[in-house]
Amino acid sequence: MQIEVNHLVKEYKRKKDPGSVGKALASMFHPQYDVFRAVDDINFQIRKGEAVGYVGPNGSGKSTTIKMLSGVLTPTAGKVLVNGLEPSKNRMKVNKHVGVVFGNRSVLWWDVPVIESYRVLQQLYEIPENRFRQNLEEFTELMEMEELLGTPERQLSLGQKMKCNIAAAFLHDPEIVYLDEPTIGLDSESKYKIRKFIRRMNEERKTTFIVTSHDFQDIESLCRRIILINHGKLVVDDKIENVRKNFDRRKQVRLELENNPWNQKTVFEIPGVEILHSQESELVLEFDSEENDSIRIINLIAEKTRILDVSINGQDIESIIRDIVKQDNRK
Numbered sequence: 001m002q003i004e005v006n007h008l009v010k011e012y013k014r015k016k017d018p019g020s021v022g023k024a025l026a027s028m029f030h031p032q033y034d035v036f037r038a039v040d041d042i043n044f045q046i047r048k049g050e051a052v053g054y055v056g057p058n059g060s061g062k063s064t065t066i067k068m069l070s071g072v073l074t075p076t077a078g079k080v081l082v083n084g085l086e087p088s089k090n091r092m093k094v095n096k097h098v099g100v101v102f103g104n105r106s107v108l109w110w111d112v113p114v115i116e117s118y119r120v121l122q123q124l125y126e127i128p129e130n131r132f133r134q135n136l137e138e139f140t141e142l143m144e145m146e147e148l149l150g151t152p153e154r155q156l157s158l159g160q161k162m163k164c165n166i167a168a169a170f171l172h173d174p175e176i177v178y179l180d181e182p183t184i185g186l187d188s189e190s191k192y193k194i195r196k197f198i199r200r201m202n203e204e205r206k207t208t209f210i211v212t213s214h215d216f217q218d219i220e221s222l223c224r225r226i227i228l229i230n231h232g233k234l235v236v237d238d239k240i241e242n243v244r245k246n247f248d249r250r251k252q253v254r255l256e257l258e259n260n261p262w263n264q265k266t267v268f269e270i271p272g273v274e275i276l277h278s279q280e281s282e283l284v285l286e287f288d289s290e291e292n293d294s295i296r297i298i299n300l301i302a303e304k305t306r307i308l309d310v311s312i313n314g315q316d317i318e319s320i321i322r323d324i325v326k327q328d329n330r331k
């Protein structure tokens with residue numbers, strides 16, 4: 001196994017809210033702390049060449065986990081092994097084979113041409129000249145960034161900056177790359193190019209990826225497996241297709257009607273069937289496929305008006321994940 005995470009725990013010490021002004025003054029001299037468990041007994045293993053989506057709501061513990069995988073943070077308990085080594089104790093050794101891309105942070109120097117930043121990385125990672133040139137040539141062609149190399153970062157658009165940062169993360173032939181929101185704020189053309197590049201690195205070079213993103217198109221187009229965490233605990237670890245198969249319960253029926261008796265209405269006659277959208281001739285309903293069935297719903301509508309068109313859709317992965325989190329929060 002390339003990455004092994006066993007009973008991983010990370011606790012942060014946080015200053016307690018003093019509650020009143022008087023207590024705030026006292027707490028300046030004698031601050032009170034409590035312990036917050038951001039990652040709570042997580043286990044998973046990742047094989048070389050896998051691409052895994054590490055997802056969860058804000059504050060669920062994703063970045064904390066990635067920081068422990070890259071050795072920035074030391075676990076409170078449990079163990080992380082990357083290529084058989086503990087990252088917090090062997091940071092340099094482990095990170096020689098790791099690349100990191102943060103959607104909201106750059107590794108490039110603000111004021112110097114991109115190629116100069118790349119040269120610094122070449123020295124830092126001791127990349128042989130030949131290999132450096134081969135990689136640079138391949139990446140510039142794949143992401144169409146020839147004219148960007150001579151430009152300082154401050155003159156690049158968000159999409160161009162991201163392309164240059166992604167190329168930077170791959171120059172030293174990393175075996176593992178952590179991608180944190182790799183397409184945040186980008187236009188669809190840049191997103192497409194970046195996703196294509198990442199897929200190619202995964203397929204051809206067998207680079208292992210852990211992708212944290214709130215954009216489920218990133219996750220779906222890059223990853224085959226998903227790990228979902230909520231409140232620091234692992235909730236799902238499975239192939240995306242299995243998650244879809246096992247949890248896709250909510251269905252949507254979209255109808256075009258000759259006239260719509262539910263126009264402007266918010267309640268449908270069958271309990272558990274929600275009106276998502278209702279206007280003039282268009283009606284969109286949502287229901288749980290284990291509690292209701294579409295034939296019963298369509299028959300009821302056909303008794304009241306003529307149906308001109310109908311389509312039935314399952315959930316997308318984003319809304320499936322949202323439902324799993326909601327269900328987990330109720331526990």
Ligand SMILES: Nc1ncnc2c1ncn2[C@@H]1O[C@H](COP(=O)(O)OP(=O)(O)OP(=O)(O)O)[C@@H](O)[C@H]1O
Nearest residue numbers: 012013014038056057058059060061062063064065
């Ligand atoms: N240095 C710290 N000290 C105290 N608490 C922290 C610290 N860093 C993170 N936390 C808390 O730990 C929890 C998990 O944070 P983390 O950044 O890992 O979440 P995340 O899943 O990456 O969130 P997001 O999707 O918003 O980036 C949050 O409640 C956060 O407030």
